[in-house]
Amino acid sequence: MLRALHGSDDRAVLALLSDERVIQYMLFPRFTEEMARRFTERFQSPEPSGAPAQVVRGITEEKSDALIGLCGLVLDDQRTQGEVWYLAAPTHWGRGIVTTAARALVDHGFRRLHLHRVWASCLPENPASGRVLEKLGFRREGVHSANLRIHGVWRDSYTYAILAREWAAV
Numbered sequence: 001m002l003r004a005l006h007g008s009d010d011r012a013v014l015a016l017l018s019d020e021r022v023i024q025y026m027l028f029p030r031f032t033e034e035m036a037r038r039f040t041e042r043f044q045s046p047e048p049s050g051a052p053a054q055v056v057r058g059i060t061e062e063k064s065d066a067l068i069g070l071c072g073l074v075l076d077d078q079r080t081q082g083e084v085w086y087l088a089a090p091t092h093w094g095r096g097i098v099t100t101a102a103r104a105l106v107d108h109g110f111r112r113l114h115l116h117r118v119w120a121s122c123l124p125e126n127p128a129s130g131r132v133l134e135k136l137g138f139r140r141e142g143v144h145s146a147n148l149r150i151h152g153v154w155r156d157s158y159t160y161a162i163l164a165r166e167w168a169a170v
């Protein structure tokens with residue numbers, strides 16, 4: 001299930017975004033309590049918020065409201081393209097949860113936000129993330145050399161993308 005964040009999610013957000021296993025391939029810095037509080041406060045709206053405008057959803061299991069992951073869609077200035085990101089607590093990996101969550105968020109991007117294209121970055125060292133994108137029908141468009149500075153180190157990355165017309169045909 002996807003839902004907007006609640007004020008009480010700050011502990012769960014902190015647990016997720018201070019876990020080295022979760023953030024090691026992501027641009028997120030290691031979160032402090034204050035950063036988790038501000039992030040949670042900022043993304044309680046179901047509509048795109050912040051600058052750049054971004055939709056963030058908490059991932060929960062069907063029978064519990066507890067946050068087990070997060071996903072987001074960062075919109076460009078014209079709000080025609082979005083970059084999708086996702087993460088889950090390691091105890092929940094490998095169960096298809098993130099693929100299901102990301103599918104729902106990308107669908108929201110195309111159907112409700114009327115995006116033209118959704119894209120994602122993924123490090124070659126993170127094949128599980130690439131697999132999530134492939135299962136959703138994203139194409140790998142290219143590889144960039146040392147274009148993302150992840151925790152102080154310049155890393156290569158793949159760009160994956162899917163167009164609205166391709167999504168409609170998946």
Ligand SMILES: CC(C)(COP(=O)(O)OP(=O)(O)OC[C@H]1O[C@@H](n2cnc3c(N)ncnc32)[C@H](O)[C@@H]1OP(=O)(O)O)[C@@H](O)C(=O)NCCC(=O)NCCS
Binds near residue numbers: 026095096099127132
């Ligand atoms: C990447 C991540 C989101 C995947 O979440 P998940 O819930 O395990 O994803 P799913 O179960 O939906 O799918 C994972 C797929 O990757 C595959 N996979 C897992 N580890 C793999 C590996 N080392 N090599 C290749 N494929 C792998 C799984 O088999 C599965 O594919 P399948 O359904 O065809 O078997 C999760 O590992 C995570 O939160 N990582 C930390 C945050 C992160 O890196 N986010 C992505 C930033 S780009």
